[in-house]
Amino acid sequence: MQQRHLNRRSYFNELANTSRDFYLKYLGKFITIKQGLQVLEIGCGEGGNLVPFAEKGCFVTGIDNSEIRISQAISFFKERNLNGSFICENFLMHKTQLKYDIILVHDVIEHIKPEYKIAFVTLAQKLLSVGGVIFWGFPAWQMPFGGHQQICSNSLISHCPFIHLLPHCLYKIILRIGKENERCINELLEIKKCGISIESFEKILSQSNCKIINRIFWFINPHYKQKFGLPPIKLLYLPKYFRNFFCTSCFYITN
Structure with missing residues (x-):
């Protein structure tokens, strides 16, 4: 397992830097990011993606079903003297009258069980204010590390x-031969069930009445600049389905 996955403060800072360098600028093409905007991140983890929005004076809210991650988000924001509201909850159970101008869903949709994906997207859409946008980011399932096997020891x-x-059966055997613990094996097999392709994601958006405003496919994920020092590279045109094998990250803006 990469040390960056173990050092959560370092991971928090990496996410904050990527969000500042790429997500903020990308979203800024479609909505003016200014003080007072309501920003929600679904599956916020430690909250690193929300940092640049909080620095801009936005009201940021993060939801995650991990108590540890929410506790870390509160702590890390406090260390930076930033304001943020963090909720430990299963998003599908979230009820609020508040509408958000920006909703971030980064590296989350590929972890949602197939039978809940439409409900997940539909609920996110319901929480969007008039004129608001949703930013989706996820790795295409078929890309080299779409299974998140980098978490293996x-x-x-x-x-x-x-x-x-x-x-499935062969993958499980190899993981056991590699002496991965049962928790890791179960997590990876669950990810295998939930992985999502470009085509299946766009089908879900259509079924949820979400309109695609923009999309970018990346050959070199922008976050790899923080992880490996690699410059981001957009994916050149490739045919449907085949492109999934080369797309390390998909960016979408919907409303």
């Missing part, structure tokens, strides 16, 4: 591209 497996595309 076995360095050979964690650096092995496309291994997650193996049949």
